[in-house]
Amino acid sequence: MTARLTLSFDNGPDPDVTPFVLRELAARGLSATFFPVGDQLRKPGGRELLAEVAAAGHVIGNHSMTHTVPLGESPGWETVGREIADMQDLLGDLAGDEKLFRPFGGGGRLGPHLFSPEAVQYLVAERYTVALWNSVPRDWEDPDGWSERARRDVQRRPWTLLVLHDIVKEAMEHLPAFLDGVLADGVEITAELPPECVPVCRGEVTGDLGPLVAGG
Numbered sequence: 001m002t003a004r005l006t007l008s009f010d011n012g013p014d015p016d017v018t019p020f021v022l023r024e025l026a027a028r029g030l031s032a033t034f035f036p037v038g039d040q041l042r043k044p045g046g047r048e049l050l051a052e053v054a055a056a057g058h059v060i061g062n063h064s065m066t067h068t069v070p071l072g073e074s075p076g077w078e079t080v081g082r083e084i085a086d087m088q089d090l091l092g093d094l095a096g097d098e099k100l101f102r103p104f105g106g107g108g109r110l111g112p113h114l115f116s117p118e119a120v121q122y123l124v125a126e127r128y129t130v131a132l133w134n135s136v137p138r139d140w141e142d143p144d145g146w147s148e149r150a151r152r153d154v155q156r157r158p159w160t161l162l163v164l165h166d167i168v169k170e171a172m173e174h175l176p177a178f179l180d181g182v183l184a185d186g187v188e189i190t191a192e193l194p195p196e197c198v199p200v201c202r203g204e205v206t207g208d209l210g211p212l213v214a215g216g
């Protein structure tokens with residue numbers, strides 16, 4: 001079976017990195033999902049940059065306003081309002097029809113720190129889709145080594161949802177070679193999300209949230 005790969009770029013947009021990523025994707029006819037954070041989006045030029053991402057046909061999700069504290073470690077409605085609802089308002093019409101949320105993982109970990117019970121209640125009531133991940137090659141920590149790890153991840157999984165960051169220039173300099181490598185491996189790069197990484201789909205709970213919710 002052909003291995004599949006879904007690309008996602010978190011924590012941007014960044015004027016020194018995002019345009020480069022867009023060019024490399026466009027050069028290969030690839031689509032990805034971008035998960036910007038509010039504090040980056042509010043910087044001068046941030047909105048124009050994200051509008052370029054949307055105009056290029058990529059999907060834009062919500063990766064929280066401040067990206068500072070995992071929701072499960074800050075229970076209550078105030079955090080939900082600031083980190084999810086206010087960020088969705090800030091995205092406005094740049095967000096797609098499907099409201100997509102990716103929680104702040106604090107280094108890519110999956111666990112009960114990801115969501116508070118209130119956050120889950122909100123995401124379900126507001127009919128969000130939650131996009132997690134299954135490969136975090138830690139490009140921000142290892143700008144030169146991430147791409148080999150990522151390529152191995154893609155080879156051994158049927159469908160990888162890869163988290164990269166369009167914010168570390170040195171790391172993204174390896175993106176062209178990585179993309180050409182996985183394409184040479186025969187991997188199908190798709191914009192669809194693997195169901196195993198989507199525990200909530202348009203408000204329907206489709207996965208096991210228990211291990212991902214504080215006190216759950």
Ligand SMILES: [Zn+2]
Binds near residue numbers: 063105
């Ligand atoms: Zn992040």
